[in-house]
Amino acid sequence: MADKRLRILVAKPGLDGHDRGAKIIARALRDGGFEVVYTGLHQTPEMIAEAAVQEDVDAVGLSILSGAHMTLFPEVIKLLKQRGAGDVAVFGGGIIPDDDATRLRELGVREIFTPGASTEDIVKWVHENVQARQ
Amino acid sequence: MSSKREWLETTYKQASERPVRFSTISDMELAALYTPDDAQGGYDETLANPGEYPYTRGVYGSMYRGRLWTMRQFAGFGLAEDTNARFHYLLSQGQDGLSTAFDMPTLMGYDADHERAQGEVGREGVSVSSLQDMVRLFDKIPLDRVTTSMTVNCSASVLLAMYLIVAERQGIPWDRVGGTIQNDMLKEFIAQKEWICPPRPSLRIVTDMIEFCARKAPRWHAVSISGYHIREAGSTAVQELAFTIADGLCYVEEAVRRGLAVDDFAPRLSFFWNIHNDFLEEVAKLRAARRMWARIMKERFGAKNPRSMMLRTHAQTAGASLTAQQPVNNVVRVALQAMAGVLGGVQSLHTNSMDETLALPTEQAVTVALRTQQIIAEETGITNTIDPFGGSYAIEALTDRIEHDAMEYIRRLDEMGGMVQAIETGYPQREIAEAAFHYQRQLEKGIKTIVGVNKYSVPEELPIDTLKIDPAIEERQVQRVRKMKRERNSLAVREALARVSEACRSNENLMEPILEAVRREVTVGEISEVFRTEFGVYRDPGWI
Numbered sequence: 155m156a157d158k159r160l161r162i163l164v165a166k167p168g169l170d171g172h173d174r175g176a177k178i179i180a181r182a183l184r185d186g187g188f189e190v191v192y193t194g195l196h197q198t199p200e201m202i203a204e205a206a207v208q209e210d211v212d213a214v215g216l217s218i219l220s221g222a223h224m225t226l227f228p229e230v231i232k233l234l235k236q237r238g239a240g241d242v243a244v245f246g247g248g249i250i251p252d253d254d255a256t257r258l259r260e261l262g263v264r265e266i267f268t269p270g271a272s273t274e275d276i277v278k279w280v281h282e283n284v285q286a287r288q
Numbered sequence: 289m290s291s292k293r294e295w296l297e298t299t300y301k302q303a304s305e306r307p308v309r310f311s312t313i314s315d316m317e318l319a320a321l322y323t324p325d326d327a328q329g330g331y332d333e334t335l336a337n338p339g340e341y342p343y344t345r346g347v348y349g350s351m352y353r354g355r356l357w358t359m360r361q362f363a364g365f366g367l368a369e370d371t372n373a374r375f376h377y378l379l380s381q382g383q384d385g386l387s388t389a390f391d392m393p394t395l396m397g398y399d400a401d402h403e404r405a406q407g408e409v410g411r412e413g414v415s416v417s418s419l420q421d422m423v424r425l426f427d428k429i430p431l432d433r434v435t436t437s438m439t440v441n442c443s444a445s446v447l448l449a450m451y452l453i454v455a456e457r458q459g460i461p462w463d464r465v466g467g468t469i470q471n472d473m474l475k476e477f478i479a480q481k482e483w484i485c486p487p488r489p490s491l492r493i494v495t496d497m498i499e500f501c502a503r504k505a506p507r508w509h510a511v512s513i514s515g516y517h518i519r520e521a522g523s524t525a526v527q528e529l530a531f532t533i534a535d536g537l538c539y540v541e542e543a544v545r546r547g548l549a550v551d552d553f554a555p556r557l558s559f560f561w562n563i564h565n566d567f568l569e570e571v572a573k574l575r576a577a578r579r580m581w582a583r584i585m586k587e588r589f590g591a592k593n594p595r596s597m598m599l600r601t602h603a604q605t606a607g608a609s610l611t612a613q614q615p616v617n618n619v620v621r622v623a624l625q626a627m628a629g630v631l632g633g634v635q636s637l638h639t640n641s642m643d644e645t646l647a648l649p650t651e652q653a654v655t656v657a658l659r660t661q662q663i664i665a666e667e668t669g670i671t672n673t674i675d676p677f678g679g680s681y682a683i684e685a686l687t688d689r690i691e692h693d694a695m696e697y698i699r700r701l702d703e704m705g706g707m708v709q710a711i712e713t714g715y716p717q718r719e720i721a722e723a724a725f726h727y728q729r730q731l732e733k734g735i736k737t738i739v740g741v742n743k744y745s746v747p748e749e750l751p752i753d754t755l756k757i758d759p760a761i762e763e764r765q766v767q768r769v770r771k772m773k774r775e776r777n778s779l780a781v782r783e784a785l786a787r788v789s790e791a792c793r794s795n796e797n798l799m800e801p802i803l804e805a806v807r808r809e810v811t812v813g814e815i816s817e818v819f820r821t822e823f824g825v826y827r828d829p830g831w832i
Contacts, residue, residue: 169392169408171481173828174522174608177721178728180832194830195481196396198404220392221647221757225407249612249646251754269612269645270741272732 158286161189161211165202167230170220171195175247179215182273183280199226203233206242213243213284215276223250223258231262243284247271292323309735313566314524315726316689322681328688334579335684338674342582344575344687345675346633347598352671358636359661360437360602364389364413365648366761368424371414375429377651383658385467386429387437387638389413390447395482397443397816400765401773409762412648413439417769417811422450423457431455436467437512437602437636442484444471445493445798446815449806452505468509468558468602471497474535474707478716480517481828484816487708489823493798495542500799502553509558511539512602518716519562520608522724525573526690528562530697531707531716533580537698538707540589550589554596561634563625564606570625571677572686574632577601580691602636603629610645614740615752618642623660630664631677637661647754714831721832769811776809784808785818792822 164180166173173195184190191209193202206214214234216227227246234242246258247267255266264283267276290298300320311317319326328334336342339349348354361383363374375386391413393405399417400409409415416422426436431454440447448469455465473490476483483490494511501510515532523531536557543553561577563570581599585591605625610618619642626639639657641649649657665671677683704710711717730736737743784805791801805815 169396169398169404169482170412171476172520173481174520174721174724177832178522178725181721181725182728184832190832192830192832194828196828220408221411222392222407251646272742273728274732 159187159189160213160280160284160286161191161209162280162284163191163193163202163206163209163211163214164217165193165197165205165214166195166217167197167199167202167226168218168220168222169196170218170222172219173217175219176215176217178273179217179247179276182277183215186277186280188280199229199233202230203237203239206234207237207239210287211242212287213245213280216244216246218246218248221249223248224254227258227263228261241287245279247276292321292325296320312525312569313564313727313736314526314569314723315730316524316526316569316686318682319685322685324681326681326685328685334688335678341586341594341597343578343598345678347578347600347635351633351674352630352665353674356665356671357630357634358385358435359383359658359665360385360387360636360638361654361658362387362389362439362604362638363654364391365755366410366414366757367765368414368416368421369427370410370761372425372427372429374651378654378658379429379434381655381658382662385435385437385636388425388439390438390440391415392482393417394443394447394812395440397484397812397819399769399811399813400762401769402813407762409765411757415761415765416447416450417765417813418772419450419453419806419809420772422447422454426451426454430460431458432460432464438467438469441470441473441476441480441482442490443812443816444469445497445802446806446812448497448508449799449803452803453806462505463507465505466507468512469497470514470560471511472514472535472560474538474711475514475517475532477711477826478518478531478535479521479523479720483826484819485823486826487711489819490826491538491542491708493819494539495546496798498539498543498553499546499548500797501556502548504799506556509556510553512558512560513539514560516560516562516604518720519564519606521720522608522727523720524723525564525566525569526693527697527716527719527723529573529577529580529690530694530701532559532561533577533584533694534698534701534707534710536581537584537588540585541706544589550585550591551593551596554585554589554591555593555598559599559601561601561603562606563603563629563632565609565621565625567624567628568682568686569690570628571632572683572690574601574603574629574634575675575683575687576691576694578633579687580694600635602638603632603634604638605629605640607640607644610640610642611738611741612645613745615642615646617740618645619656619660622657623664626660627664627668627670630670631675633675643752643754646752648757650753650755652753714829717831772809773811780808781805781810781814784810785814788815788818789822792818
């Protein structure tokens, strides 16, 4: 079956400017065969949810290092649901303590990648866990 | 004895070589051996003695035999009083200069009560919205005896104004206040990404501050030209050096265009480098940096005062080199990086704490980091003679090579019309993203090693204590800012803001109106809002 190429939005929520990881992931996903949209920095949850809907993506990868993940990740998920896009797979990465990662998974984040995760692991995870939206 | 070439073809060929690529962390290949054949240029022109042009061997005549570097640990979290307590602790432990970390909203020009500040207040640094916060931050710290470094860029003009007013209230005249404000906006667009306005108005604000400090606060360093973040964003050592020196060049050009004489402000320009894992490359980078700056200031700008040519620098061990895995190993990384910094001749140093890849440092972790510097200074003996690596064939060859490659970048930037144009087209941003991706690939292929991550990894990790920021801090700070805004004289605030707007629209130096506004309790966010209105907002083009 010829798969539709999955579209993935890579986004940096909040005020944190550390975009090295996000850019590496964006390039690795592109090399891994996905269509990648990168929003650039300093995005509000509204901007991210809106871009996800506009771009009709299948997944959203969020990267944050400032510690605001507990506020911003669930907000993105809530806003996606409000826009009828609750089936978009949200995954994230950054400096996220284990306890927070567990809580975020309960809140609907599909996977959390922390420092040391390889781009290959992330690409593989997307291949195995993200389906094209209907 | 054989020549180097004969030696390579005979003795070396017969010996065995491990099947690895011998290159630096920046992927610069190294020769098996450096010999006198590799020495370029004479001693007088390329090295010279310490304290003499081109300062390769150090900016001061006696270097650490005269005075050790300033041990300046970066600190800031929570409310102003939390950070004030950490400052007093660090000073009591033998630290001799302060270095302030502000939280993201402060760094981006938002007050704690702004909706964009949600979830970020006091997390990555201390929250400072108003003069009252600044007064609490430096409570009982004598600003004429302690120098302070403040890591803030797009809102630097407001924070500097606040600091000067705190000094004034302590009865200390501005000409006795010493310290550094980072204020390097060009590197923000290249790497650190905390901005308010586009590059050109940002450069104008920085130049206003250079001019103001040259006249009113002569002991203050109005800009610390920073490669640190360029490296953290994933650049090579050569890119860090090239883009940073090119940023410095741009500030000097702007100030000269403004009519300032180069020798009137250049002695107060300072630098800030990253010290990464590759020991030899880092020592060579610092030596190359001094030589490049000296030559550029003399040859390009006709500086006469030797102090204008001396690249004095702070350095910090590489945050990005630390691993969340086996975090205790970070103590070793930091020690070796700090040693490279000292052998490279820095004037001030921050050593990272082992837990910084997980959270802000605990008091115990920051103490170990400070002790690391003290051990290097007082136990290892490497401070007993100046530039002990000077004359090492390998170090000198690497210094020459790094200078050459960095100058090649500067030539390319000149061709593009200078750094501002280059930034607008995304050139340095893309070069850095490319280097970061190349390194990541090398790690994943096992060409480069990170101990405990892609080699010698273990399934279970020992948990270490980390500092937790109480979420209640945000609510307290928000309430405090709101209360302050209700109680101040709102007419005085409006007048002061109108004055700042007017100055933005004219050629007037912005610092006096900002000082006046801060005196009237105008906040970081309110002045930044004037910048947004008058100069426009910069949006990340998102180059990948």
